[in-house]
Amino acid sequence: MERKSHMDAFGAVALVAFALHLAFNQVVIKWTNGGFGPVFAAGLRSTGAVVVLLIWMRLRGVSLTVPRDAIPAGIFSGTLFALEFMCLFSALDFTTVSRASVIFYSMPVWLAIASHFVIPSDRMTGLRMAGLVLAMSGVALALLDRSDTTASLAGDILALTSALCWAGIALCVKITPLNRVPPAQQLMFQVVVSAPLLLLAAAVLGDFIRDLQPVHIAGLLFQIIAVASLGFLAWFWLLSMYPASSVASFSFLSPVFAVILGWLLLNEDVGPKVWMALFLVAAGIYLINRRPRSV
Structure with missing residues (x-):
């Protein structure tokens, strides 16, 4: 298929489906943590992804070769990837999907702030600044809301750290030689580097197996x-x-879907402050990513 100059119906449906897919994954992580220690599960996920990617790249004839100058950035992005998912899986062990998702999907906010200072062509505009204020207000509201008995400050901080690592990966891809590496190789860097780091961390930071059932393996x-x-x-x-x-x-759809799925599938009690935080974050992300129409 040739590259499109604008969003069409297929692309819109695919992106809505992908946002729902990512949101459902938060629920699956929560489920999976019932059978595996969270850091160990993250390590197994990266290890398995290495195998799947190798098979896919072999079948498609995709080379594993990358430019030598991109290797340090690839290792750095993989290290951030390990920290991101160590924190996210652990956050979902401490707190609800709805709270963790509102905070985790604030990533575009932190990326926009960092990009403003390090990428001259990506400065803040009035529209993006408004989105930034809205989204940061939503994150602050979520962090300060302690009315929910399931709220965990440790879980909130872990989710925020995970969002910052995600933003760091995106920025690394933008400003280093990694931006010349095809997506499959970028992803391979992340899972290859993160797999041993996460498995080693699991040996130090937590348990390996909990009440393991077939549903956890499926997850x-x-x-x-x-x-x-x-x-x-x-x-x-x-x-x-x-x-x-x-x-x-x-x-902006991913945190919306994640909160709804946590409410529907996990019977999470989503209070009015979480809904308000979700609205502020989603609206802020939309404005940050929106570009003025050309005239």
Whole structure:
């Protein structure tokens, strides 16, 4: 398929489905933590993703070769990837999907702030500044809301750290030689580096196996195949097909879907402050990613 100059119906449906897919993954992580220690599960996910990606790249004839000058940035992005998912899996062990998702999906906020200072062509505009204020207000509201008995400050901080690591990965790709590396190799860097780091961390930071049931194994396989490998490749494909700003504008849907799914599937008690925080973060992300129409 040739690259599109604008978003069409197929792209819109695919991006809505992908946002729902990512939101459902938060629920799956929560489920999976019932059978595996969270850091160990994250390590197994990266290990399995290495295998799936190797098979996919071999079948598609995709080379593993990358420019030598991109290797340090690739290792750094993989280290951030390990920290991101160590924190996210642990956050979902401490707190609800709804709270963790509102905070975790604030990533575009931190990326916009960092990009303003290090990328001259990506300065703040009035519209993006308004979105930044809205989104940061939503994150602050979520962090300060202690009315929910399931709220965990440790979980909130871990989710925020995970969002910052995610933003760091995106910025690393933008400003280092890694931006010349094809998406499949970028993803391979992240899972290859993160797998041993997470498995080593699991030996120090937590348990390996809990009350393991078939549903937990199924959840882990879903994360390996449908999210950590083929899911992210589908995301990169959509980025290659449609304008980046149009693709990014759909990112506000993921926290919305995650809160709804946590409420529907896990019977989470989502209080009015969480709904308000969700609205502020989603609206802020939309404004940050929105680009003025050309006249």
